[in-house]
Amino acid sequence: MLDVPSMRAYAGNFMNKAEGPRGPRRKTIFALVATFALHVSIALADDATLLRVFLKDGSSLVSYGEPARVDDRVVFSMPTAATPNPPLHLVNLSADRVDWDRTNRYASSARATHYLETRAELDYAALSNAMADALNEVTLTTDPARRLAIVEKARRTLAAWPEDHYNYRLTEVRQMLGMLDEAIADLRASSGARRFDLTLSASIDPLTIPEPLLPPPSPKEAIEAVLGAARVVDSSVERASLLTTALVGLERDKAVLPAEWVAATRAATTAAITAEARLDRSYNTFSTYTMTVAGRRARLADVRGLERLVERIQQRDAALGHKRPETVNALIAAVEEKLDAARRLQLARDRWALRAPAYREYHVAIRRPIDLFARLKLPLENIKALSGSTPASLVTIERVAAQILTLSSAIVPPEEFAAAHALLVSAVQLAGHAAQVRREATLAGDMARAWDASSAAAGALMLGTRARADIQTLLRPPQLR
Template identity: 40%
Template sequence: MHLSSTRFPQAFAALVFLALVMLSSVLGAQAPGAQLFRIFLKDGGTLVSYGEFARVGGRVLIPVPVGDVAAEPKLQVISIDEALVDWAATETYAETLRANRYAETSGENDFVLLRGQVTIALNDIALTADPARRLAMAQEARGNLAAWPSKNFGFKAAEVAQLVSVFDDVIAEMKAEAGQQGAFDLSLVAMTLPPPPVPMLPAPDIRTSLELAFKAATLAAEPAERTALLQRLAESLAFAPKNALWAPALKTRVAASLATEQRADRAYAGLVTSTLKEANTRASRGEVNSLQAIIARALRADDALGRKRRGEMAGLLATLDLKLIEAQRVRLAQDAWVLRRDEIRQYEKRIENPIDRIDGFRKWLESIRALAGPDPRYLRPLDDRAALALTELAAAAPPAEAQAAHQLFAASLQMTRQAAVLRRKAVSSNDITIARDAASAATGALTLGARATEELQRLLSLPAK
């Protein structure tokens, strides 16, 4: 076995993994709790992250501890603007913290495995007969060894440098034996050393932890996150010991901030509810100018409230934009209706006689439907008048919009004639079955007539949503 680019990393990683599995129970008992990362701010302050933080979409996601970090504090994840962070200091501190944790846990075991791999590689090189192959193996092993500290938080970089020097000597000797002259390859000698570690800050006590959590709440980018963190703080402070002289002042600040956020929540909830209620009404009426005024009023209200709820306002304004489009569509339909209204009214006037006749047929049709008449002498006149109404209706050409109503009127009159004919036949034959058929026809005539009247009135009404 040798430290090659194809075999060494895989074998080494596998050995490290097995070693970590074997040591997991021991390390779990010895290792400290979650790491306390620090977010260094450009204003000189810091925040505590209970475990790793994350940068996502211009925000920094931070699990903020609330309470005693030495125990198991309650956590509240918030996001802050990444522009607030001093990233050079934050990343340097984080790398040092990770390096310390690595050194405390698996670093020593990984280094023991590395030394073993070095021994094996040197033995493999010594047992290889081909000089060119031996030189290639030594150079490859040396390169992988030199890269080990940068992949392992700079752990024992000085000791690794000594191991690298062993391979440098071996490689130099091999080249001399092979008669290769010239300067040594500096790319093989160069080795990146880790930056010097920065001092670790002590874990915050309960007071500092709560004060830093309050500072984090003031920087939270989302109001919901801010409110949730303030509520956790208020809950924790409610159980502060009486001898904690610092607690009342912090409790007052937290309560005031929480009350401010809750007032803002109520104010914006009321703004959204009232604005959308009015917008729905105005949009259904096609009142475009009113919708534009509502949008302007909502923006002024947001200014007056201090622009504290960007998310809620973004949602409200997006909805108002949709309502404005809806109002514009309704207004366009209303304007189109105005142009057609006179023609529809003229059509209504042309069919005035057939409509009056249909209204007059109602009492006779209701009697037929109830199998209670009318007087048989009225059945033929009912049929004749329905036929006359059909002729009058056919002479009145409807506009395109009124085609449906026109056809419904015609169908109603046809069913009226059918009801009269069937009732007369039922009376002459004394057949109850035919009388029931006549009742069904009368029901159809009444229903179709009512639908036709509703459709015509709809065409004459101002369009709405």
């Protein structure tokens, strides 16, 4: 904060047509208006920025535009030719392979360079127009406080601009900041302020390029980059695609490439494709065999055998050179799923073994009711089909149903058999109901009631079959579903 004398003459002459003692200050504002109103134009380039993804081994891959990092992966489009509109190949790498510090520095440099070559002049023109509009508004405003607020706001906008625009036109911005600081000081003085902040012009160091930019790849370098990407991707499918793309590039650009290099690279790439195909066959054959064995051992609840199978997968993968991590990971996951199922199956079988005495006791007790219900099948099917029911058959159904219900009520099933036991009881009750309704329909000559009896008989047969099947399943040791 500084004490300054009152500048009474400036208040009356800053924006007046007559110059007066402070006429030069008024000329400062008009000079600023003229400076900011300069017309600027430039053609914009519509090409994407070529970035680089630097790997920890020191090599780099060209990225057409910004790479995307998703969890532990980095995905980007890599140009596969040195042409203005090159074909692109999607590359998916492990993020652990990338030198992120260098990659980010290069991206910052490339973005700055691309901006300075394309958008900078237009943005600077927009800034100039905004400043000119603000200062024109000052010339049309008579309120001193309003003038000061407009110029201070313009000053803040101008001071923040270089940092957000890669320090473009920094020298000119500094000069204009100095002129605005003088104008702000005079406007504050003219408003009668005796103490005020003296805002110094921003001093921003010019932009330094943290990572030098590399030239666009030549045809040879583009093909070498494709081959380099093929060496570091994890997916065998992607690797084969990149190798095939390299062969296409060799054929396409052979006229501008060294003949010896083309021949050697073509031979090496073809050999690599053959090796990849051979590895695919080896892993596929082993995977098929492993899943067959895993399924058989899971059905046997062979937990130890499945554990050994996981170890065998790892050993076989090591023998093949760890060339298909995605295949091996999926195979191990599938076998471990079978292992988990085998453990659950073994637990169920252990429980069944402990409960087997109670199951056998129930089996002996329920055998008679099940056999009796089986005798009702033919008369129930006659009721269902409306093919005729003799009085004796109806009496038999009612008598046997009552007998089964008496026997079943005296049996306490194990909790595992409770639902199946209830189904059997429901089937017997429906059978008795079907016989009763059929008798009523016959006596009344009522066809609708006969159909009701048919429905009851069908339900009794269905429930009885289901109950019998469920009881038989529970009496057997558990199986893998």
